[in-house]
Amino acid sequence: MAEKEEDPNHSVSGLMNNCNTAGGPVSPKSPEDETSESPVPEYAQDLKSVLVTSVLNLEKLDVDLYRGTHHWVPRTQRLFGGQIVGQALVAAAKSVGDNFYAHSLHCYFVRAGDPKVPVLYQVERTRDGRSFTVRSVKAIQHGQPILICQASFHMQQESPLQHQFTMPTVPPPEDLLTVEELIHLYLSKPDLAENAKQGLNKLLANEVPIEIKPVNPPQFYRRGATEPKKLFWVRARGYIGEGNMKLHCCVAAYVSDFALLGTVLLPYPNYRAKFSASLDHAMWFHSTFRTDEWMLYECVSPWAGGSRGLVQGRLWRRDGVLAASCSQEGVVRVKPATEPSKL
Numbered sequence: 588m589a590e591k592e593e594d595p596n597h598s599v600s601g602l603m604n605n606c607n608t609a610g611g612p613v614s615p616k617s618p619e620d621e622t623s624e625s626p627v628p629e630y631a632q633d634l635k636s637v638l639v640t641s642v643l644n645l646e647k648l649d650v651d652l653y654r655g656t657h658h659w660v661p662r663t664q665r666l667f668g669g670q671i672v673g674q675a676l677v678a679a680a681k682s683v684g685d686n687f688y689a690h691s692l693h694c695y696f697v698r699a700g701d702p703k704v705p706v707l708y709q710v711e712r713t714r715d716g717r718s719f720t721v722r723s724v725k726a727i728q729h730g731q732p733i734l735i736c737q738a739s740f741h742m743q744q745e746s747p748l749q750h751q752f753t754m755p756t757v758p759p760p761e762d763l764l765t766v767e768e769l770i771h772l773y774l775s776k777p778d779l780a781e782n783a784k785q786g787l788n789k790l791l792a793n794e795v796p797i798e799i800k801p802v803n804p805p806q807f808y809r810r811g812a813t814e815p816k817k818l819f820w821v822r823a824r825g826y827i828g829e830g831n832m833k834l835h836c837c838v839a840a841y842v843s844d845f846a847l848l849g850t851v852l853l854p855y856p857n858y859r860a861k862f863s864a865s866l867d868h869a870m871w872f873h874s875t876f877r878t879d880e881w882m883l884y885e886c887v888s889p890w891a892g893g894s895r896g897l898v899q900g901r902l903w904r905r906d907g908v909l910a911a912s913c914s915q916e917g918v919v920r921v922k923p924a925t926e927p928s929k930l
């Protein structure tokens with residue numbers, strides 16, 4: 588297939604610029620959708636999100652072939668699944684028309700990603716239709732696929748069918764502490780065990796490019812068994828800006844894999860994960876949203892068994908609009924917890 592002429596909305600830089608492609612998968616609408624660019628929030632005036640400047644800023648090597656590098660690598664020293672999915676979606680989005688927006692993706696993580704080398708993204712233009720366009724992306728390291736991803740893009744269409752669940756009622760992010768603030772609070776406890784202190788300091792050193800405010804910290808740093816459900820406010824660190832829905836979908840794909848699989852362990856305080864990794868990840872985009880603004884992430888695990896767990900996530904805009912949904916199965920192999928948590 589002939590390569591599409593690069594234009595600013597498709598090119599590497601085009602996906603990253605704040606181009607005027609507001610819109611995207613819109614349903615239902617909120618008054619916010621109709622407004623022009625809102626003022627740059629105070630927290631972000633001079634700090635562009637590293638997700639935009641680095642993680643999702645792929646280098647073009649050839650037609651439909653890109654290279655992505657890493658920013659944050661989890662302690663497991665395997666690449667973060669959200670990074671690979673987000674980068675795969677960036678690569679896919681570069682070859683679709685301006686008025687097509689990601690509405691879903693389906694991925695398998697087939698091998699662990701190696702943080703020592705970059706990832707190549709090879710895009711296959713599976714089908715171009717009038718309303719839907721499909722891309723297949725293979726993420727490759729050492730000559731072998733680490734992720735296979737299919738992403739589908741839809742041209743905006745109106746419909747009288749519009750419904751969504753209601754967002755859970757939770758305190759606003761302004762009333763809650765960030766993970767870092769919570770850690771400092773725990774660290775100030777005089778009776779904290781040395782190993783717990785070390786664990787918390789390691790968490791502080793973790794430069795994850797997203798900010799999190801758990802709705803229920805005791806659930807987040809759990810003591811007893813809780814239902815397999817957690818809620819937290821989340822946003823990309825730094826400024827991204829309004830208007831580039833293609834980019835916000837890629838950032839949401841990155842964010843959506845964070846802390847999701849951990850939901851499986853919440854009912855089992857007597858077990859620790861000795862090996863856990865996402866096996867697959869599916870995502871659906873429903874509405875316009877900004878990933879550099881607080882969104883509520885609702886994570887539930889309806890099932891676990893056979894060393895696997897199923898998790899489902901819903902990303903809500905703070906005005907109650909359902910922005911995106913996702914589902915994931917992960918392998919979770921556990922061992923008995925030898926020491927009770929001191930947190």
Ligand SMILES: CC(C)(COP(=O)(O)OP(=O)(O)OC[C@H]1O[C@@H](n2cnc3c(N)ncnc32)[C@H](O)[C@@H]1OP(=O)(O)O)[C@@H](O)C(=O)NCCC(=O)NCCSC(=O)CCCCC(=O)O
Pocket residue numbers: 661665666667668669696697698699700844845846847848849863864865866918920
């Ligand atoms: C490992 C995957 C899932 C496939 O597994 P398998 O088919 O078993 O691969 P092997 O290479 O044969 O084994 C790997 C490893 O596991 C051990 N193993 C295998 N079977 C068993 C068993 N029945 N019981 C115990 N152990 C078993 C085997 O011995 C090997 O151990 P090792 O020799 O010590 O290595 C594979 O498909 C895979 O890795 N896929 C990629 C998964 C992935 O990377 N996902 C994305 C990253 S996860 C993530 O990002 C989650 C978010 C983290 C951030 C956060 O929320 O905090």
